Amino acid sequence: MVDQPVDVAVIGGGPAGLAAAIKAREAGAERVTIIERSESLGGLLDQCIHTGFGLFYFREDLTGPEYAHRFIERATDLGVKTQLETMVLDITSDRKITATGKDGMVALEARAIVLAMGCRERTRESVMIPGTRPAGILTAGTAQRYVNVDGFIPGKDIVILGSGDIGMIMARRLAMEGTNVKAVVEILPYVGGLIRNEVQCLYDFDIPVFLEHTVVEVHGRQRVEGVTIAKLDKSQELMPGTERLIGCDTLLLSVGLIPENEVSLAAGVKLNPLTGGPIVDDRRETSIPGIFAAGNVVHVHDLVDNVTWEGELAGVFAAEYAMAKAVPVKRRITMEVGENIRYVVPNHICPEREVTIYVRVKEPQEKVSIKVGDITTKSYRAVKPSEMIKLELSRNELGKIKEGVKTLIVNCQKRGREDDKGTGNYLHYVSDGLSGEGGR
Amino acid sequence: MGDLSRADGMRTKVAKPLETQVVIIGGGVAGTNVARELSKYKVDVILVERDADVAAGESKSNHGFVYSSIGILDAFSLVLKSAVSGGGAKLFDKETMKVKWSMEGYDLFESLAKELDLPYTNPGCLIIARNKEEVKGLEGLVDISKIMSEETGRECIPRWLGREEVLALEPNVTPDAVCGIYDDRWCKLIYPWDLSIALAESARENGARMIFNAEVLKVTCQNGGFTVETAQGPIKTQFIVNAAGRGVAAVAGMAGVCDFGLNFNRSQMVLMDKRLKGTANNIVFVPPKPGWFGAVVPRREGNLYVSCGAYYPTQRWEAENTATRKEWFFECITEGQRIFPSISERDVIASFVGVRVFNTRNPDDHIVEVTKNPRFINMAVRLPGNAFCIAAAKHVAEMLGNQGLQLSGKMDFNSQRKAIPRVNELPCEERDALDACDPRYGHIVCRCEGVTEGEIVEAIRRGATTVQGIQFRTRAGMGRCQRGFCGPRVVEILSRELDIPKTEVSFKGPGSEILLYRGKELL
Numbered sequence: 001m002v003d004q005p006v007d008v009a010v011i012g013g014g015p016a017g018l019a020a021a022i023k024a025r026e027a028g029a030e031r032v033t034i035i036e037r038s039e040s041l042g043g044l045l046d047q048c049i050h051t052g053f054g055l056f057y058f059r060e061d062l063t064g065p066e067y068a069h070r071f072i073e074r075a076t077d078l079g080v081k082t083q084l085e086t087m088v089l090d091i092t093s094d095r096k097i098t099a100t101g102k103d104g105m106v107a108l109e110a111r112a113i114v115l116a117m118g119c120r121e122r123t124r125e126s127v128m129i130p131g132t133r134p135a136g137i138l139t140a141g142t143a144q145r146y147v148n149v150d151g152f153i154p155g156k157d158i159v160i161l162g163s164g165d166i167g168m169i170m171a172r173r174l175a176m177e178g179t180n181v182k183a184v185v186e187i188l189p190y191v192g193g194l195i196r197n198e199v200q201c202l203y204d205f206d207i208p209v210f211l212e213h214t215v216v217e218v219h220g221r222q223r224v225e226g227v228t229i230a231k232l233d234k235s236q237e238l239m240p241g242t243e244r245l246i247g248c249d250t251l252l253l254s255v256g257l258i259p260e261n262e263v264s265l266a267a268g269v270k271l272n273p274l275t276g277g278p279i280v281d282d283r284r285e286t287s288i289p290g291i292f293a294a295g296n297v298v299h300v301h302d303l304v305d306n307v308t309w310e311g312e313l314a315g316v317f318a319a320e321y322a323m324a325k326a327v328p329v330k331r332r333i334t335m336e337v338g339e340n341i342r343y344v345v346p347n348h349i350c351p352e353r354e355v356t357i358y359v360r361v362k363e364p365q366e367k368v369s370i371k372v373g374d375i376t377t378k379s380y381r382a383v384k385p386s387e388m389i390k391l392e393l394s395r396n397e398l399g400k401i402k403e404g405v406k407t408l409i410v411n412c413q414k415r416g417r418e419d420d421k422g423t424g425n426y427l428h429y430v431s432d433g434l435s436g437e438g439g440r
Numbered sequence: 441m442g443d444l445s446r447a448d449g450m451r452t453k454v455a456k457p458l459e460t461q462v463v464i465i466g467g468g469v470a471g472t473n474v475a476r477e478l479s480k481y482k483v484d485v486i487l488v489e490r491d492a493d494v495a496a497g498e499s500k501s502n503h504g505f506v507y508s509s510i511g512i513l514d515a516f517s518l519v520l521k522s523a524v525s526g527g528g529a530k531l532f533d534k535e536t537m538k539v540k541w542s543m544e545g546y547d548l549f550e551s552l553a554k555e556l557d558l559p560y561t562n563p564g565c566l567i568i569a570r571n572k573e574e575v576k577g578l579e580g581l582v583d584i585s586k587i588m589s590e591e592t593g594r595e596c597i598p599r600w601l602g603r604e605e606v607l608a609l610e611p612n613v614t615p616d617a618v619c620g621i622y623d624d625r626w627c628k629l630i631y632p633w634d635l636s637i638a639l640a641e642s643a644r645e646n647g648a649r650m651i652f653n654a655e656v657l658k659v660t661c662q663n664g665g666f667t668v669e670t671a672q673g674p675i676k677t678q679f680i681v682n683a684a685g686r687g688v689a690a691v692a693g694m695a696g697v698c699d700f701g702l703n704f705n706r707s708q709m710v711l712m713d714k715r716l717k718g719t720a721n722n723i724v725f726v727p728p729k730p731g732w733f734g735a736v737v738p739r740r741e742g743n744l745y746v747s748c749g750a751y752y753p754t755q756r757w758e759a760e761n762t763a764t765r766k767e768w769f770f771e772c773i774t775e776g777q778r779i780f781p782s783i784s785e786r787d788v789i790a791s792f793v794g795v796r797v798f799n800t801r802n803p804d805d806h807i808v809e810v811t812k813n814p815r816f817i818n819m820a821v822r823l824p825g826n827a828f829c830i831a832a833a834k835h836v837a838e839m840l841g842n843q844g845l846q847l848s849g850k851m852d853f854n855s856q857r858k859a860i861p862r863v864n865e866l867p868c869e870e871r872d873a874l875d876a877c878d879p880r881y882g883h884i885v886c887r888c889e890g891v892t893e894g895e896i897v898e899a900i901r902r903g904a905t906t907v908q909g910i911q912f913r914t915r916a917g918m919g920r921c922q923r924g925f926c927g928p929r930v931v932e933i934l935s936r937e938l939d940i941p942k943t944e945v946s947f948k949g950p951g952s953e954i955l956l957y958r959g960k961e962l963l
Contacts, residue, residue: 101882102882104871104876123921125790142924146928146955147959149928152959153955153957153958177963222948222949222950222952
């Protein structure tokens, strides 16, 4: 066991962790260490060989590895230390870290910690797909690794359950590999994930989409031999007579992502049941002072660019905390969810600092206004759960928060009444807020 | 222990007919016990198994109770399984092989567990009642326990607990609990596959050969012996021990020694996230009805197994059908919630179906006997088999001896087997020491269960050839992400260590390969 004191320890070397480490160094923290459990930095970006990364952050269209590379280089230049193939086992509330790696057990004491462990995919059991348990059932992200990193194709005839972004991207990827993507099956009446993925991955590749359908049984003893899909009614009950058997050797699942917070829980960090991630303030500080969190560990993002921004925020404030320069919070406002809002991040803001809040709606809606307390109202032509809404609150708007106000409720409400009948012909949204990081 | 991974022609067809003294058919808890027992003697033994690994059938999908045939769990089991026999027979009969040999096996279990370094726990058994009818059910179980006590001379009458005592023992149990009965003496808990795996390792260490993916296709009787045709080639043998589980009647039929049929029934079980650690302290049941039960079983690692619902009769042609069903899933969860309200479908990480086998000649008992061909022994083992088979194996060795098999003890029999270290459970200093010997013990491959590369490589060295084989030996892939993260890494390690292409790495044997094509192969 080696004892090494560090200023900022970053758990996880994906996009959030890299951004946090870089900003922490730039903000003046001397000893910044990233602890990463896999063989290389970049997190899941190394398996995302498609483009679409950095459109907002760099105003360039990059692949995942290219996007990651820029941050890995910058971190290396800044002297950020990395411990690869090292997995954090435990964190205490006073920021002692225990990890294990090829060099044995590692004990680390950190002045500040940034949690950036990302998320994991929901599995077959979390959506209860009955039937046999053969080989050939994989999550879309696992399949992506097999195809893009290892260079192997799981099967020839593919059915994909869930139209989250990773699922759609894998539909395209596997079609390009010469497989027969026989169906993308979505339980909701609309395709999930980002519109650009729906167009570029499904429509452009003529992949059949079955909406309001789900997989009701898996067949095959050793290897998947087929799946039965069926249509569901409005209350998500199976409609008898709609079952159809699709012969396939592979079933990919793209049914949502879950923030990975086992280590956060060990430290005693409080989680927000609405996001599955830690409760954070505008600095991304968790319920435990000196422990910050950013990226998909906080809430599942659609775009890596937003993950980076969130990581930067956590990095800057973690550095401040480590150097004992943190400005004491005079006043804390709690953000609460109102009508048609699934969640708001951060959970707490400070009226003295400009802040960007991230909002995800529950249901798709057209012609709405999103109100933050009584300080601001913004109008949107359409909102949907798959696309996160960013609201920048200016100093001016924050100044409108009256003395004594402790909470701000965020509401998403319909504007006017005149357009109740038409929902338009091009409305896309996802089953839940967890359906995917669009960049993947 | 030598390198076992490539031994025994596991992946290659056997060219010349092998010759041996005893062929054991089936690598479940019955077959592996017999293999280990015979490996104590100077007897040449080959175990053939249809699947790619031991414990592929019922021996992997049972609760893992090691029970003695007396006590409340056995009383519970008698009421429950009376549905199979029609309830006509006397509920407890100490003259049955089941009772005699289960008690014998139970008495041997602790020393066997020590020899095999087999982890087991001894949670108490608590059966709760939530209403008057269930209180009557408890009374019935206590009555059976009294009979058991009287007839066997072993004290196994449970203790009555009032509501407060039940809640003190199980603070999270349903507030509907009115009373309960409790005993912690006559049942232990293992992971069922652990037992078969440990027995097989020990048997192989002591010279028993094992051939996998070797379904028996034909048995020919010759003067003084048999030729067993398997999917891996023929084997000439003097004796056969048929422990083929669901296939036991079919195999016996091949040799013309089948005088029983089989009945099957199924039920579904769900495995819950270890996040629920501490929810249950004991094995908690509600009183059974014939063919209906409810049980919540806490595991060492914190996971819960919930198995509630009916015993579904299963047609013969469906004996291999272990497909899960949505309605069974919900039955499990709903009834589980009536025992521990905090159980929720959100915490389910796996669900599977087990098939129970009963012989039609006497569904209340096992069949372990020399058949009309004195060199052919049938072992039609039913549940509960974990304790029973320890004793049954000894009796089978005796039977073989009586039929002329020379049983002289091996001087160099090594009774000791060490389990693969569970790095995740070791104190820091021991982890560090292990890591210093082999840095692969510092490299975590399965993050949900904290399983290291060192453990996985060791599992392969000991005979794991599939992803599932590694899962059962190390817990890699058994956690909440269900191989999402470690899957590709385990495939890589298997391919490297077994020196096979990744396209040949399978989930559970031939036909279950995980990656069917190389990149660009389909273009």
